[in-house]
Amino acid sequence: MPEVFFIIYLIYGFAFINMGIFSIQDKGKELTNLPLVKSLKYLGYFGILHGTSEWMTMATLTELFMEYEPIIFNVKQVFKVASFAYLMYFGISLLPLKEKRKAYALKVPAIISILWFIGYISLVNYYGLDYHSNNPEYNTIIARYILALPSGLISAIALYMNSKEIKKNKSYLMAKRYFALANIFLVYGILEGLFVCKMDFFPANVINCQLISNTFHIPIQVVKASVGIMINSLLIKVIDTFGWEQKERLKRLEEHRITSEARRKLGIELHDGIIQDLYGVGLKIEYLMKNRENQDLLKQIKNDINSTINKTRKFLSSNTLETIEIEDLNENIQQMISKLNENQEIKLSLNSEYSLNCGRLSSEKSTQIYYIIKEAITNIIKHSQGTEGKINIEAQENFLHIEILDNGIGIGTINHDDKHLGLTSMEARAKRIGGLLNIEAIDSGTKIRLIVPWEG
Structure with missing residues (x-):
């Protein structure tokens, strides 16, 4: 035994x-x-x-x-x-x-x-x-x-x-x-x-x-x-x-990164090819306007070409050049903070603890997150009267958790109806991506919390 x-x-x-x-x-x-x-x-x-x-x-x-x-x-x-x-x-x-x-x-x-x-x-x-x-x-x-x-x-x-x-x-x-x-x-x-x-x-x-x-x-x-x-x-x-x-x-x-890269290349080709060609045509028409009698027609053609250029630029701006991918979010925020720290007295810092392995977000969502953070930082600089601003990004199992804090006078002392605060814009952006935005006064300053669920 x-x-x-x-x-x-x-x-x-x-x-x-x-x-x-x-x-x-x-x-x-x-x-x-x-x-x-x-x-x-x-x-x-x-x-x-x-x-x-x-x-x-x-x-x-x-x-x-x-x-x-x-x-x-x-x-x-x-x-x-x-x-x-x-x-x-x-x-x-x-x-x-x-x-x-x-x-x-x-x-x-x-x-x-x-x-x-x-x-x-x-x-x-x-x-x-x-x-x-x-x-x-x-x-x-x-x-x-x-x-x-x-x-x-x-x-x-x-x-x-x-x-x-x-x-x-x-x-x-x-x-x-x-x-x-x-x-x-x-x-x-x-x-x-x-x-x-x-x-x-x-x-x-x-x-x-x-x-x-x-x-x-x-x-x-x-x-x-x-x-x-x-x-x-x-x-x-x-x-x-x-x-x-x-x-x-x-x-x-x-696969998502490859698709995004293809879109970026398309944008560059449009910008360097079509827009430049249209711009060249516009210069030629401008020259003809100075030497031809039918200037009204030429002026109309030139306006149409300029309108096409503006529409193309707007398309590029909204779909390619200004889009921020999730893998670039940290770098873009850090670049923005570094530039702002050079030109104003409030010290801004980023603490980011997330990995691409945690979850996936579309370029639209990561772009909206970037602009929500940008608007929040702008408010800190313009209205907080504080000395410090912090951006904390942390990946949870089901969502991306973002906090923006300052040690200023607090949101409670500011008129919520003041349009220049951009609160309405921030709330609209958060709603557009299915996120939850909460703004509250804390003991010394203001805390903005944004929760964005991961995509499947």
């Missing part, structure tokens, strides 16, 4: 260590914006620590290190608690919380772990190294009920919530695999957090390892090992699926 458990713990530990190594490996630029990938480092530490602790159990089964068993047991407990803490980090980091709340929530695993460690070491110092192996109540209550169980539940809830958001983007296969991964973490949390050794207090006297063995006639370690293998397998599938979807998205972006 010990040989069987040796193999079980070997597979169990390997599954989690393998998952941990996979999780902390670089996933490539096309995957860096997936929230799961950003949180994978915590899952990686969890897997490596948890798998190592199971291999420590495996080592004790060999009876080769009997004189070191108390030390191995205590180190194993430290590794397990640390692994549960990292799993809780993973779950909390995936939750769609505001940054301030998330920062506070992320302190919880560390606080619980530190309190557990203080209590653990105090009991070892007072009663000796064998205390916890003979009296598992302390570890069961804190490590299992307070850390392991909530860690699994939080991770499952976070993955469920992410699954719903991904489903809204019509990534049904991805959402399905997230949902499956959430179910597995839920099972893991229940197994690791509730099914403990049988003890004389509730719920350990009712829900324990013996209940699994008696009901299904298999050791609970086999079930846990199976869960570890399923987590590993599903995690790899989720990353592979996302990688494929991102490659398809990048392919569409490249």
